[in-house]
Amino acid sequence: MTEGAVAEGLRADQPSRRDATGQAAETIITMRELSLSFRTAEQPVHALSEVSLDIARGDFVSLIGPSGCGKTTLLRVIADLERASAGRITVNGLSPEANRLARGYGYVFQAPALYPWRNVERNLQLPLEIIGLPKEERAARARRYLEMVGLSGFEKKYPWQLSGGMQQRVSIARALSFEPKLLLMDEPFGALDEITRDKLNVELLELWARTGKTVVFVTHSIPEAVFLSTRIVVMSPRPGRVTRIIDCARLPRERNLDLRETPEFLEIAHEVREGLRAGHSYD
Numbered sequence: 192m193t194e195g196a197v198a199e200g201l202r203a204d205q206p207s208r209r210d211a212t213g214q215a216a217e218t219i220i221t222m223r224e225l226s227l228s229f230r231t232a233e234q235p236v237h238a239l240s241e242v243s244l245d246i247a248r249g250d251f252v253s254l255i256g257p258s259g260c261g262k263t264t265l266l267r268v269i270a271d272l273e274r275a276s277a278g279r280i281t282v283n284g285l286s287p288e289a290n291r292l293a294r295g296y297g298y299v300f301q302a303p304a305l306y307p308w309r310n311v312e313r314n315l316q317l318p319l320e321i322i323g324l325p326k327e328e329r330a331a332r333a334r335r336y337l338e339m340v341g342l343s344g345f346e347k348k349y350p351w352q353l354s355g356g357m358q359q360r361v362s363i364a365r366a367l368s369f370e371p372k373l374l375l376m377d378e379p380f381g382a383l384d385e386i387t388r389d390k391l392n393v394e395l396l397e398l399w400a401r402t403g404k405t406v407v408f409v410t411h412s413i414p415e416a417v418f419l420s421t422r423i424v425v426m427s428p429r430p431g432r433v434t435r436i437i438d439c440a441r442l443p444r445e446r447n448l449d450l451r452e453t454p455e456f457l458e459i460a461h462e463v464r465e466g467l468r469a470g471h472s473y474d
């Protein structure tokens with residue numbers, strides 16, 4: 192990548208984003224020169240280096256980069272599960288800690304992390320119990336969000352009675368049940384077979400369109416990133432830096448799997464691949 196292209200990709204004051212109605216969308220995550228080093232018994236591990244990024248309301252942003260480049264770490268910084276060593280970040284206009292305490296996000300992990308001794312609805316209700324929601328409200332939310340992920344009728348099943356894809360749908364419903372504006376998803380479909388993954392990609396896009404959530408999504412898969420995203424953030428090998436931000440506005444907002452055969456899709460996939468390659472040349 193040329194220096195100019197790098198500078199363009201890294202520009203922090205990216206042009207204002209537009210929502211589906213063409214209005215300038217509000218920025219809900221702002222990061223400026225975020226760096227993070229993990230202290231270890233040996234050398235410190237420099238996981239992130241000077242990451243600057245704005246994410247607008249309603250965006251679907253994928254973080255893509257080689258294994259160990261800091262994608263999960265960046266997601267965890269947004270979630271206040273890690274603290275940056277330097278730089279600034281606000282989420283929903285708050286510090287990550289204040290946003291976490293205000294339950295400002297839902298988090299979906301790579302593994303569904305369901306309790307085997309609780310049935311589906313009781314798994315979904317557990318965090319709602321912890322935050323003290325009344326029983327009727329918990330039941331209503333469990334019903335609403337299980338329906339949203341296509342699992343009505345499975346309330347009484349136990350996790351081991353469900354396929355991997357269904358378990359992951361339960362964990363998405365659980366993240367939604369807090370009713371956050373922001374959904375953080377760490378390779379939620381990475382462990383699933385390709386057919387199930389395709390299906391869940393389509394379902395996730397429908398859910399995103401219906402709910403207007405802002406999504407930050409970690410993936411290793413170029414086709415998955417292109418299919419889902421409004422923007423793709425390409426990261427370099429460790430320490431993770433943003434090497435390119437690719438806008439997917441060329442693709443329609445309503446998407447089906449046939450899109451993957453179109454020249455526009457293949458062109459963006461090529462740009463992502465080039466971005467990943469350029470990141471490596473920094474080593």
Ligand SMILES: Nc1ncnc2c1ncn2[C@@H]1O[C@H](COP(=O)(O)OP(=O)(O)OP(=O)(O)O)[C@@H](O)[C@H]1O
Pocket residue numbers: 229230231236237238256257258259260261262263264265411429
């Ligand atoms: N708690 C920790 N202590 C020390 N090093 C850590 C810690 N957490 C992560 N790391 C290191 O920081 C780097 C970034 O890790 P991270 O999990 O964010 O990468 P990633 O891009 O999400 O990787 P993958 O795609 O393989 O999941 C890695 O080298 C990892 O080993």
